[in-house]
Each structure stands twice: as C-alpha cells, then as structure tokens.
Amino acid sequence: EAGVAQSPRYKIIEKRQSVAFWCNPISGHATLYWYQQILGQGPKLLIQFQNNGVVDDSQLPKDRFSAERLKGVDSTLKIQPAKLEDSAVYLCASRQDRISGNTIYFGEGSWLTVV
Amino acid sequence: GEDVEQSLFLSVREGDSSVINCTYTDSSSTYLYWYKQEPGAGLQLLTYIFSNMDMKQDQRLTVLLNKKDKHLSLRIADTQTGDSAIYFCAEIPSGGSYIPTFGRGTSLIVHP
Numbered sequence: 001e002a003g004v005a006q007s008p009r010y011k012i013i014e015k016r017q018s019v020a021f022w023c024n025p026i027s028g029h030a031t032l033y034w035y036q037q038i039l040g041q042g043p044k045l046l047i048q049f050q051n052n053g054v055v056d057d058s059q060l061p062k063d064r065f066s067a068e069r070l071k072g073v074d075s076t077l078k079i080q081p082a083k084l085e086d087s088a089v090y091l092c093a094s095r096q097d098r099i100s101g102n103t104i105y106f107g108e109g110s111w112l113t114v115v
Numbered sequence: 116g117e118d119v120e121q122s123l124f125l126s127v128r129e130g131d132s133s134v135i136n137c138t139y140t141d142s143s144s145t146y147l148y149w150y151k152q153e154p155g156a157g158l159q160l161l162t163y164i165f166s167n168m169d170m171k172q173d174q175r176l177t178v179l180l181n182k183k184d185k186h187l188s189l190r191i192a193d194t195q196t197g198d199s200a201i202y203f204c205a206e207i208p209s210g211g212s213y214i215p216t217f218g219r220g221t222s223l224i225v226h227p
Contacts, residue, residue, distance in 0.1 A: 004157075031213070042119070042203055042217035043158070055212045091157055095213070102146055102207075104215060106158040 002026065004107035006092050012113045018080035021110040024073070025094030031055075033104070034067055034077050035091040043091055049075060082114045119204055119218035126224045133191040135221045137204030140185065144206040147180065148215060149189045152201045161189070161202075166209075191223075199225045 005024040013019050025032050030051050035043035046065065047057040052072035060067065064083070069075040079086055089109040095102070118140045127133045139147070145166050150158040164171045164178045164187070171178045177190040191198055201222050205215040 006157075033214070040219070042219045044217075045214055048212060048214055050212075056214060093158075103160060103163070104148070105160065106150070108157040111155075 006107035016081040020078045023092030029094035031095040033093040037089040121218035133194045135189045137187040139206045141208045143209040145209040146207040148205040150203040
C-alpha cells in the first residue's frame with residue numbers, strides 16, 4: 001500500500017513570495033490533515049478535511065494560508081505571502097474514517113525555508 | 116484545552132532500556148499514540164493504546180498508561196543506535212473531530 005505522498009520535499013523562497021505544497025493521501029482515506037512543525041517543536045494542526053469539507057481550520061492563519069481538497073482526494077496548501085516565521089516542515093497526514101480507521105499516517109513532509 | 120508534555124532529551128547506552136514519558140491533560144482522551152521522527156523524515160507511527168487499556172506490548176516496545184495520573188510511557192528494550200530519533204506522544208480526545216495533539220518530542224540519543 002502506498003503511503004502519504006507529498007511534494008516538493010524541499011523549498012527555499014524569499015519572504016513575500018508564494019509557495020504551494022501538494023499532498024496525496026493513502027487511497028480510500030477520508031480524513032486529511034495538514035500540520036506545521038517548527039524546528040524543535042511538535043506538529044501543530046493547521047487544517048483538517050473530511051472528504052472535501054473542512055472540519056477544523058481554527059489554527060490556520062487565513063490571511064496568508066489557504067488549503068483545498070476539491071475532489072476529496074489530494075490537497076494543496078498555499079502560503080502567500082510567506083514570512084520568515086513560516087520556515088517549518090509541513091506535514092500531511094491521512095486516516096481512513098472515524099469508525100473503522102484509527103491509525104493516522106504521515107507523509108515525509110515538505111521542508112520550507114523562507115529567507 | 117489539551118496539552119501534552121514530554122521531557123526534551125534522553126540519553127542511554129546501547130543495549131539498555133529507554134523509558135520516554137508523557138503527560139496529558141484531557142481525561143477524555145480515547146487514543147494515545149507514539150510516533151518516531153528520524154532526521155529529515157516524517158512521523159512514523161510506532162504504536163498506540165486505547166484508553167481502556169493499561170498496557171500494550173509490541174516486540175521491543177511496551178506502552179504503559181496510567182489514566183489516573185494521565186501519564187503515558189514508552190519503554191524500548193535493548194535500545195539500539197538505530198532507535199536514536201525524536202519520539203512524539205499524541206493524544207486524541209473523545210468525540211469531536213479526531214484531531215491529535217502532539218507534545219514537543221523527546222530526543223533519544225543512544226551511545227555505544
């Protein structure tokens with residue numbers, strides 16, 4: 001079974017530029033999460049999708065971050081314009097569904113450096 | 116709100132047992148997870164325990180849950196240099212939207 005795929009793995013951009021990250025969850029997984037992990041800290045939730053609907057985006061800085069999962073499969077996270085403090089690893093994770101799947105699988109992450 | 120606390124560092128000798136501790140605040144937590152993160156990699160699920168269990172063993176890993184004290188521990192037997200990584204504890208509260216909350220991670224350093 002293929003895991004959670006993320007791209008790009010690494011990205012360096014200048015502040016005020018924009019960047020987009022892509023995630024393809026495990027096939028059949030209804031729930032998709034985006035987490036931000038700053039160096040030395042644990043992952044913090046940005047947004048959770050259930051199929052193509054947003055379940056929780058209360059921690060997403062909506063003035064600069066946006067995310068979508070239009071067809072309920074893959075997802076894109078965008079940052080525009082980027083700030084220095086956005087330098088982090090952006091982790092995508094997926095889970096089968098609330099009833100039959102309690103295991104959450106993570107991708108390898110997209111490492112962002114803003115200079 | 117939820118809060119998960121872990122000590123930041125643990126250093127052990129190869130072959131010894133490692134015990135990584137975690138405390139959480141949400142008494143309604145249903146699942147508690149342990150993830151491993153190696154340098155430059157994502158989070159790898161090691162094991163999890165359901166809140167109605169006290170202990171779970173999986174090969175070299177033993178998870179102990181003390182619900183009264185809201186304390187979770189991960190014991191790694193016969194620790195190897197390949198176990199050097201950051202270990203994250205995460206809790207999932209009951210009901211709601213099934214969102215894991217992570218601790219800051221414990222860096223395990225295994226030396227010969």
